[in-house]
Amino acid sequence: MSENSDQNLMFRFLNEIGIIAQLSGNALEKVMPGGMTMPQFTVLNHLTRLGGNQTPLQIANAMQVTKGAMTNTLGHLERADLIIVVPDAKDGRSKRVDITDAGRRAHAMTISALGPEFAYLSDMFPDSRLKEALPLLEELRKVLDARRN
Amino acid sequence: MSENSDQNLMFRFLNEIGIIAQLSGNALEKVMPGGMTMPQFTVLNHLTRLGGNQTPLQIANAMQVTKGAMTNTLGHLERADLIIVVPDAKDGRSKRVDITDAGRRAHAMTISALGPEFAYLSDMFPDSRLKEALPLLEELRKVLDARRN
DNA sequence: GACATTTAGTTTGATGTTAAACTATATAGT
DNA sequence: ACTATATAGTTTAACATCAAACTAAATGTC
Numbered sequence: 001m002s003e004n005s006d007q008n009l010m011f012r013f014l015n016e017i018g019i020i021a022q023l024s025g026n027a028l029e030k031v032m033p034g035g036m037t038m039p040q041f042t043v044l045n046h047l048t049r050l051g052g053n054q055t056p057l058q059i060a061n062a063m064q065v066t067k068g069a070m071t072n073t074l075g076h077l078e079r080a081d082l083i084i085v086v087p088d089a090k091d092g093r094s095k096r097v098d099i100t101d102a103g104r105r106a107h108a109m110t111i112s113a114l115g116p117e118f119a120y121l122s123d124m125f126p127d128s129r130l131k132e133a134l135p136l137l138e139e140l141r142k143v144l145d146a147r148r149n
Numbered sequence: 150m151s152e153n154s155d156q157n158l159m160f161r162f163l164n165e166i167g168i169i170a171q172l173s174g175n176a177l178e179k180v181m182p183g184g185m186t187m188p189q190f191t192v193l194n195h196l197t198r199l200g201g202n203q204t205p206l207q208i209a210n211a212m213q214v215t216k217g218a219m220t221n222t223l224g225h226l227e228r229a230d231l232i233i234v235v236p237d238a239k240d241g242r243s244k245r246v247d248i249t250d251a252g253r254r255a256h257a258m259t260i261s262a263l264g265p266e267f268a269y270l271s272d273m274f275p276d277s278r279l280k281e282a283l284p285l286l287e288e289l290r291k292v293l294d295a296r297r298n
Numbered sequence: 299g300a301c302a303t304t305t306a307g308t309t310t311g312a313t314g315t316t317a318a319a320c321t322a323t324a325t326a327g328t
Numbered sequence: 329a330c331t332a333t334a335t336a337g338t339t340t341a342a343c344a345t346c347a348a349a350c351t352a353a354a355t356g357t358c
Binding site: 008009010011014015018021022023024025028038042063064122124129132134137139140144147 | 157158159160161162163164165166167168169170171172173174176177187191212213214267269270271273274276278279280281282283285286287288289290292293294296297
C-alpha cells in the first residue's frame with residue numbers, strides 16, 4: 001500500500017462512526033431502566049411501530065443483524081415477558097412475535113428515560129445539522145447492506 | 150413523552166450510525182487476513198503511528214474503550230506475537246506495549262487487504278462528501294466522550 | 299513513617315455480534 | 329409421490345463490549 005490508512009478519509013470517517021456508535025449506545029443504555037439494552041429497545045420500538053405479528057427473520061432483517069443475534073435478543077425479551085412468541089399457524093418453520101402490555105410499558109418508560117439524553121444532544125446538535133448529514137449516512141448504509149448480501 | 154422516538158431526528162441519526170458501524174466493521178473484518186479483527190487492527194495502527202512504547206491505558210483512552218476491553222484485545226495480540234508487553238521500569242503498576250516485526254507485517258498485510266474495500270467505498274462516496282460530514286461526527290464524538298467521564 | 303486515596307491493570311459476569319453447522323419444515327422438479 | 333433444494337430458526341465457538349469488584353503499586357496527608 002502506498003498510503004497510510006490514516007490518510008484515507010473513508011477510514012477516518014468509518015472510525016469516527018464506530019466510536020460514536022460505541023459511545024452513544026453506551027450513554028443511552030446507561031439511563032435505560034431495568035437493564036434494557038439498545039438491541040432490546042430497538043426490537044420493542046419496531047414492534048410498536050409495526051403493530052406486532054412480525055417473524056423473527058423480518059425483525060432481524062429490519063435491524064440488519066443475523067438470525068442468530070435475533071434469537072438471542074428475542075430470548076431475553078421473552079424471558080422478561082416483554083414480548084410473546086408463538087408458532088406460525090401457516091408455516092411450521094416460523095414464529096410470530098408480538099409485544100406484551102408489559103413490553104409496551106417498558107418501551108414507554110425507556111423513551112421517557114431517554115428524553116433528557118436526547119434533549120441534551122439535540123441541543124448541542126440542532127436538527128438542521130443532522131439533516132445535512134443524514135442522506136450520506138442513509139446512502140452509505142444502503143451500499144453496505146447491498147454489499148453484504 | 151409526547152413524541153415517538155422515531156420522529157426524533159437524533160435517534161434516527163444515531164440509529165443509522167449504529168447500523169453503519171456494524172455493517173462496515175463486519176465488511177472490513179471479512180477481508181482482513183489471519184482472523185484479524187477491527188479492534189486488533191486499530192491497536193496495531195495506533196502503535197504504528199505513534200511508534201510504540203504506549204501504556205495499555207493510553208491505548209484504551211485513544212480507542213475510547215474501557216481498560217478491561219483493552220486487556221482483552223492486548224491479550225489476543227500478544228498471544229499472536231503481534232505486540233510485546235513489558236513491565237514499566239519506572240512504575241510498577243504499569244506496562245509498555247510495542248509492536249513486533251510480525252505485528253508490522255500483519256499490519257501492512259491488513260492494509261493491503263483492505264485496499265479494494267476502501268477503493269470501492271471511496272468510489273461511491275468521494276472525499277468531498279465525507280469532508281462535509283466529518284466535522285459534525287468529530288464534534289459529536291467529543292461531546293459524547295466528554296459526557297462519558 | 300503510617301494510613302488513606304488514587305491509579306494501572308485484571309477478572310468476572312452479563313450482554314451483544316458473526317459465521318457456520320445443525321434441525322425441522324416447506325417447496326420445487328421430475 | 330420422491331427427492332432435492334430452500335427457508336426459518338437454533339446452537340456453538342470465538343470475538344467484543346461494559347460495569348463493577350478486585351489486586352498491587354504509587355502518591356498524598358498528617
